[in-house]
Amino acid sequence: MKCLFLAASAAVLSGAATIAHGQELIVNSYGGPYEQIIQDAIIKPFEEQFGVSVIYDAVGSSQQDYAKIKATNGRPGFDVVVMTASQSLEGCREGLLEPLSAEAVPNLAHLNAAISAVAGECGAVHELQYLALLYRTDMFEEAPTSWTDLYDERLDNRIVLPTFANIMAAFLTQLMSSVHGGDIDNNIDPGFEAMARLAAQSIGFEQASAILESYIRDGRVWAMPFWDGRAQLLVDSGAPVDYVLPKEGSIPLIATLNVPVGADNKELALQFVDFFLEKTSQERWVEGYKVGSARADIEVSEEARARKITTPADLDALLLPDLSSLASNLSAWGMRWEREVVPAAR
Amino acid sequence: MGHALGTRSRPGRSVVTMSSITLATNRGRPFRTSNVLRQYVPLLPPSILLLVFFAIPMGMMVGLSFHPEGASTATLANYERFFTDDFTLAGLGRTVLMSGLVAICVTVMAYPVAYFLARSRSRWRAVVFALAIAPELAGVVLRTYGWLIILEDQGFINSGLMWLGLISEPLPLAKNMFGVVVGLTHVILPFGILSLLTSLQGVDPSLEKSAQILGASRISVLRHIVVPLTVPGIVSSMLLAFTMSASAYATPAILGGADFKVLATMVYEQVLFYIDWSFAAVMANVLLVMMLIIAAIGSRLEMRLHKKLHF
Numbered sequence: 184m185k186c187l188f189l190a191a192s193a194a195v196l197s198g199a200a201t202i203a204h205g206q207e208l209i210v211n212s213y214g215g216p217y218e219q220i221i222q223d224a225i226i227k228p229f230e231e232q233f234g235v236s237v238i239y240d241a242v243g244s245s246q247q248d249y250a251k252i253k254a255t256n257g258r259p260g261f262d263v264v265v266m267t268a269s270q271s272l273e274g275c276r277e278g279l280l281e282p283l284s285a286e287a288v289p290n291l292a293h294l295n296a297a298i299s300a301v302a303g304e305c306g307a308v309h310e311l312q313y314l315a316l317l318y319r320t321d322m323f324e325e326a327p328t329s330w331t332d333l334y335d336e337r338l339d340n341r342i343v344l345p346t347f348a349n350i351m352a353a354f355l356t357q358l359m360s361s362v363h364g365g366d367i368d369n370n371i372d373p374g375f376e377a378m379a380r381l382a383a384q385s386i387g388f389e390q391a392s393a394i395l396e397s398y399i400r401d402g403r404v405w406a407m408p409f410w411d412g413r414a415q416l417l418v419d420s421g422a423p424v425d426y427v428l429p430k431e432g433s434i435p436l437i438a439t440l441n442v443p444v445g446a447d448n449k450e451l452a453l454q455f456v457d458f459f460l461e462k463t464s465q466e467r468w469v470e471g472y473k474v475g476s477a478r479a480d481i482e483v484s485e486e487a488r489a490r491k492i493t494t495p496a497d498l499d500a501l502l503l504p505d506l507s508s509l510a511s512n513l514s515a516w517g518m519r520w521e522r523e524v525v526p527a528a529r
Numbered sequence: 530m531g532h533a534l535g536t537r538s539r540p541g542r543s544v545v546t547m548s549s550i551t552l553a554t555n556r557g558r559p560f561r562t563s564n565v566l567r568q569y570v571p572l573l574p575p576s577i578l579l580l581v582f583f584a585i586p587m588g589m590m591v592g593l594s595f596h597p598e599g600a601s602t603a604t605l606a607n608y609e610r611f612f613t614d615d616f617t618l619a620g621l622g623r624t625v626l627m628s629g630l631v632a633i634c635v636t637v638m639a640y641p642v643a644y645f646l647a648r649s650r651s652r653w654r655a656v657v658f659a660l661a662i663a664p665e666l667a668g669v670v671l672r673t674y675g676w677l678i679i680l681e682d683q684g685f686i687n688s689g690l691m692w693l694g695l696i697s698e699p700l701p702l703a704k705n706m707f708g709v710v711v712g713l714t715h716v717i718l719p720f721g722i723l724s725l726l727t728s729l730q731g732v733d734p735s736l737e738k739s740a741q742i743l744g745a746s747r748i749s750v751l752r753h754i755v756v757p758l759t760v761p762g763i764v765s766s767m768l769l770a771f772t773m774s775a776s777a778y779a780t781p782a783i784l785g786g787a788d789f790k791v792l793a794t795m796v797y798e799q800v801l802f803y804i805d806w807s808f809a810a811v812m813a814n815v816l817l818v819m820m821l822i823i824a825a826i827g828s829r830l831e832m833r834l835h836k837k838l839h840f
Binding site for chain 1: 614616683704786787788790798800801802803804805806808
């Protein structure tokens with residue numbers, strides 16, 4: 184009994200000592216298959232290298248995480264959070280996120296400058312996905328090559344679209360605008376007209392990526408826009424699907440690591456961010472989560488090289504929207520989407 | 530009681546009437562204070578709780594609604610935006626219609642169940658009671674996805690009907706008002722049953738027996754005795770169902786589809802996607818005021834019906 188008491192006391196004291204020395208880092212990111220991949224590719228190597236413990240918090244989407252940061256004025260209870268470049272810019276502007284310097288995060292210097300500039304000074308771009316055209320291989324004789332292939336009459340009632348509350352919808356509208364004679368930031372009218380026509384031959388809209396992919400997995404739809412990382416996971420799961428980067432190009436979903444201004448363990452958080460951006464970490468992440476990287480000096484497999492954004496040429500080919508302009512237009516575009524695109528669906 | 534009867538006091542003296550305050554004279558003031566304290570002290574913890582976690586946040590939300598991003602002073606701009614935009618007004622109208630339909634469906638469906646539970650001596654009573662409450666054991670999201678599996682185009686009902694050859698195209702059972710009303714009715718029904726059960730248990734069964742002995746039919750007994758005496762229960766069931774529906778998020782979001790926007794889902798989008806908390810606060814305040822108006826109307830209706838049916 185005495186031994187048990189001593190052991191328990193020792194455990195409590197050692198735990199207290201760990202906390203006292205700030206050796207526990209709370210990282211907030213996504214659940215599902217993502218969680219296991221990040222554990223294997225990033226968190227466990229980080230824990231081994233730094234001799235610290237990482238608590239993984241998979242609760243909440245990036246939107247909910249951002250709302251939590253805003254509601255707590257930068258003290259959400261986690262030290263590192265995975266968000267998007269749009270949220271990174273907004274949080275930086277509101278003073279909720281820590282600006283990241285090259286001194287604190289030396290690996291920032293290795294990221295593509297244009298991509299880093301899009302995310303602003305508070306976001307460390309650790310991952311890139313592009314909007315791909317996902318299709319059923321058993322329904323297409325030849326792989327589609329263009330965004331305009333979605334208008335093929337054989338796809339009538341065989342397409343599903345994201346709701347506007349999924350940022351994919353805004354990016355798709357911008358892409359369609361670019362494809363149909365407009366541009367991605369200012370002259371967006373052709374994009375809305377094109378989306379209304381596309382909605383007319385869709386089965387409707389869904390917000391969650393997990394629900395969206397269920398439609399193509401079970402064959403209810405034959406083609407849809409989707410992020411290439413998740414599309415690759417779907418291909419790897421054995422579903423009869425494949426995806427392409429259409430010839431007109433694509434807009435990337437820029438994912439960032441952020442540190443809230445009130446993070447308890449800021450120093451370790453910055454070390455984690457830097458570790459995630461290291462060449463070897465980025466290589467593991469690209470191969471594990473099947474996404475692209477803003478580091479052009481990584482060495483990855485031929486398959487990853489062929490399908491993911493990993494080279495300077497890939498990075499240069501991306502259409503990069505002005506996310507500040509997008510943020511200011513988002514509300515008006517959302518209303519326009521509800522009025523012009525949603526009613527066009529059957 | 531003491532307060533209801535009260536005292537009529539003049540400067541310098543008190544008139545003694547029948548209440549606990551009758552002992553209170555000028556000299557008895559400390560006694561009255563302690564009596565009041567004793568009466569109100571138990572209310573302190575919930576009052577503090579409500580003040581800290583409801584009143585203050587509500588006040589902050591009201592304040593936020595007058596301060597859109599970028600505005601240096603208070604402005605009604607967001608309220609103007611809400612009441613001049615046909616999209617948001619349609620959301621408000623849809624919320625009222627959805628909540629009203631659910632309130633009616635819940636009350637109509639709950640009444641027979643509550644009546645059975647209040648009057649039956651059957652051994653099945655416990656089973657029916659358990660079944661009536663059982664839906665609350667599962668989470669609302671789980672139950673709503675269950676309804677989606679049943680109602681969607683490739684769901685249980687449509688697949689079954691198409692397999693039987695009764696229909697060639699799926700019936701529009703989900704992703705519309707019908708689906709949401711079905712889902713919400715299921716979610717809120719137990720609350721309606723409990724609300725009506727309390728009211729029905731307060732009606733003396735001997736009144737019904739007396740009426741039947743005097744020759745009234747079962748329908749007449751229900752119409753002239755049971756229903757009038759349970760008007761408060763009916764109104765509270767409808768109000769409860771209405772307010773719960775109006776503030777429900779998960780069921781409209783899952784069963785409603787992309788173009789089924791109600792205030793609760795619109796608030797969610799404004800907070801999380803558009804990050805426009807000021808406009809979200811406006812929507813939340815409109816929702817709150819709408820529910821207060823409905824509650825006030827319900828309360829007045831209850832009083833009028835009560836008077837009309839009793840006297």
